[in-house]
Amino acid sequence: MSVAGDSSEADRTALTVEIRAKVYGAGGPEPVEAVRDLAFCVPTRAITCLIGPSGAGKTTTLRILLGLDTAFDGHVTPSPDTAGIAMVFQEPRLLAWRTVEQNVRLALPRPERQRPLDTLFESLGLTPWRGRYPGALSLGMQRRVALARALAQTPRILILDEPFVSLDDASAAALRGLVVDSVADTGVGVLMVTHNVAEAIAIADRLVLVSARPASLVATVALDRPRDARDRVWAETTRADLASHYPGIIAV
Structure with a gap:
């Protein structure tokens, strides 16, 4: 596990996100700042997990990435209209x-x-x-x-919003395996929002950790060990290490 920046992966980046500020009710009596200084990228052929406390602004971030909310200070490159994004929601719909x-x-x-x-x-x-x-x-x-x-x-980019929530362990594991296989088969870049740190540690190539609202980038953490070598001891050690460094985001 290592803390890493995005610049080394620029040659294989599917999506670059820079949200300097997103404020609801700007200019009104009670403005709410949802996102501040959140910048990360989504590489191709990799799974990136976005993790943060409940109510941090992750859903707002997804709306911006999908082009559903354009009233923000910053940019998404390429634009959502041309990025080739497909979405899997919490509910199958x-x-x-x-x-x-x-x-x-x-x-x-x-x-x-x-x-x-x-x-x-x-x-x-x-x-x-x-x-x-x-x-x-x-x-x-x-x-x-x-x-x-x-x-x-x-798609070039696949966004997953808590896709395995409320599934039993076997069903969730099977679906995670299908996502991993899809990355290998198609080269798609995956951005997955999850509260389940264990599943993120199991399948992610890197974690994007964000603070409580307003959502700000805390760290980008690379998980360098091959997925088939991520045994229980390594997973538990990695989680404990993350919890010690980022206690407000990762629970012990």
Whole structure:
């Protein structure tokens, strides 16, 4: 584990974020500063986990990255309109009256909706479920469909907002494995927001730690050990080390 900056990865950066300030109700009687001096990048072929206290401003940051909030001081490069971003939310957000395959294809531009997706469905274990409706699927399988819908768009950047919350350990581990495989197979850059430090330590290439509101960059921490060598002892030692250095962000 090491504290690292972003400059060494500039040659493989999918997204650069610099939010100098984001204030709600600016100029009003009770302005709320949500983000201040938050700068980081999302490299390709890597998983970056954004971790911070509840209410820190992580959701505001995601809205800015997605282009849903443009009233801020700073920049996102490339712009959300051209960055090639796909999003997986906490809830699968599937259309109950559409089949699995229809839900995935509806995310594509109309001219591309008939292109072959056999390899994608096979890689995510969804081939037998293509004709089923979301109501027939477990929450874990629904989240696989949501991941398939995002990956079908062939994004350069995949943003995950607490994608494994409320899943049992086995389902969460399986879905984490699919995300890791997607990075290896496609080279996508992943930004995952999570409160689960253990899962971040398990799969992230680096952690972006942010303070309580207003969200500010505290540290960027590289996790250098290969994922298949991250045993329990290393994970527990890494968490304890993080907690000692960043007690307001990482709990013991």
